Amino acid sequence: MFDHLSNSLQKTFKNLRGYGKLSEKNVTDALREIRLALLEADVHFQVVKDFIRQVKEKALGQEVLASVSPGQQFTKCVQDELTELLGRDHKAFDLSANPTMIMMLGLHGAGKTTTTGKLAAKFSRAGRKVLLVACDIRRPAAVEQLNVLAGQVGVDVVNPNPGESVPELGMRARDRAMTQGYNLVIFDTGGRFQVDDELVRELEELRDMVNPQNTVLVVDAAMGQESVNVAQTFHERVNLTGLILTKLDGDARGGAALSIQSVVGVPIHLVGVGEKTEDLEDFHPDRLASRILGMGDVVTLVEKAQDMVDETSMAKMEKQLLKGDLNFEDMLSQMQQMKKLGPIDKLMEMMPGMPQVSAEERQRMADQGKVQSRRFEAIILSMTPKERRKPHVINAKRKQRIARGAGTRVKDVNDLIKQFNQAKKMTKKLKKQQKKLLRFSK
Numbered sequence: 001m002f003d004h005l006s007n008s009l010q011k012t013f014k015n016l017r018g019y020g021k022l023s024e025k026n027v028t029d030a031l032r033e034i035r036l037a038l039l040e041a042d043v044h045f046q047v048v049k050d051f052i053r054q055v056k057e058k059a060l061g062q063e064v065l066a067s068v069s070p071g072q073q074f075t076k077c078v079q080d081e082l083t084e085l086l087g088r089d090h091k092a093f094d095l096s097a098n099p100t101m102i103m104m105l106g107l108h109g110a111g112k113t114t115t116t117g118k119l120a121a122k123f124s125r126a127g128r129k130v131l132l133v134a135c136d137i138r139r140p141a142a143v144e145q146l147n148v149l150a151g152q153v154g155v156d157v158v159n160p161n162p163g164e165s166v167p168e169l170g171m172r173a174r175d176r177a178m179t180q181g182y183n184l185v186i187f188d189t190g191g192r193f194q195v196d197d198e199l200v201r202e203l204e205e206l207r208d209m210v211n212p213q214n215t216v217l218v219v220d221a222a223m224g225q226e227s228v229n230v231a232q233t234f235h236e237r238v239n240l241t242g243l244i245l246t247k248l249d250g251d252a253r254g255g256a257a258l259s260i261q262s263v264v265g266v267p268i269h270l271v272g273v274g275e276k277t278e279d280l281e282d283f284h285p286d287r288l289a290s291r292i293l294g295m296g297d298v299v300t301l302v303e304k305a306q307d308m309v310d311e312t313s314m315a316k317m318e319k320q321l322l323k324g325d326l327n328f329e330d331m332l333s334q335m336q337q338m339k340k341l342g343p344i345d346k347l348m349e350m351m352p353g354m355p356q357v358s359a360e361e362r363q364r365m366a367d368q369g370k371v372q373s374r375r376f377e378a379i380i381l382s383m384t385p386k387e388r389r390k391p392h393v394i395n396a397k398r399k400q401r402i403a404r405g406a407g408t409r410v411k412d413v414n415d416l417i418k419q420f421n422q423a424k425k426m427t428k429k430l431k432k433q434q435k436k437l438l439r440f441s442k
């Protein structure tokens, strides 16, 4: 979503790094470019104005102009301000009550129901007993949609009875949560095309009945400026505690994500980055800032790996790697674990330097990578167990047989072996480094 903004900002920084010393004019010019980039990304004009003023104050102060690498210092200034703009720290839901109540609100199609399913998955993975409540009583399809999601995730749902009002349903769900030991109750409310009195009244009645600790607005980030207005109106009328931005995977310009926190004044808890249940990420202002500035988001990448990849095979792999004798079985299981992390192009977005590569290019690289890893997998599967465990036995004759079995050419087998040897060299290096570290720590 931030591709364009990210590219413009990085271009500006790159130009600045060329200077050994920065003049006031250099800074002013750079700020003008940043201002334009932010406006182009559809960031609220007042937000842009304040942002530029803040960066200017800091940048023209002693630290930047007089520093050894002023270009880098300037980049750091922008990064700090961007983090500040996005809300500084990650703010989680208030989960202190038992049961905790979360009420989801938002316009039609914002992603309330989908996000309710994602939250149910996230919190049940974390060991909470989750109950969902289908409060969209006007649309039978909405109730059905929530039940399908709940079924996939494996959590319970309270459905509306005929003739029951939303507050009555809310009350019944709350009682059930209390008596049956649920820790977390999520109310999926119905949407509207706009914020009107009837919607506000319905939400207020439900809120007053269940007293949620979290009143969360789900906002479609692809709506740009409009989504900021919507959030402001909701906040004025029903008092929000937090926001969830959805569809951050789209190609909209991202201005909403950058303005909404500072305009509305409530934190963004989470962001939706796709339609699937696992496409939900904690919102960390510092990580997004560094992603936008092209520095990648390694922390999220590692967390994702920890969340999705199973620990025992990781531990086994680590041990194998440190032993320094990698074989094709390890390589195969590594490839299979990688697949669990999701589409490669999405992962690439989080790697340092990668945001500079355009989305299409990333997609192309990912497709190429997929074809190659599928081919490599077929080749390894076509080896005998002995060949997999003792790669050095693979001679020219065996290569021919393996290639035939995998439906590829000998050249592909050679490519795989070349990659394998490189990986093996790496693991040997790692092993040496680890020994050194151990010696130092003694």
Ligand SMILES: Nc1nc2c(ncn2[C@@H]2O[C@H](COP(=O)(O)OP(=O)(O)OP(=O)(O)O)[C@@H](O)[C@H]2O)c(=O)[nH]1
Binding pocket: 106, 107, 108, 109, 110, 111, 112, 113, 114, 115, 136, 142, 190, 191, 192, 218, 246, 247, 248, 249, 250, 271, 272, 273, 274, 275, 279
């Ligand atoms: N790409 C993408 N699509 C999303 C995301 N979140 C939701 N969607 C899609 O947005 C559409 C609407 O989502 P819903 O969850 O049904 O929206 P809702 O707010 O419940 O809508 P109503 O019940 O009509 O008020 C669906 O097609 C979802 O798959 C996201 O983070 N990324």
Ligand SMILES: [Mg+2]
Binding pocket: 112, 113, 114, 136, 142, 189, 190, 191
């Ligand atoms: Mg819905």
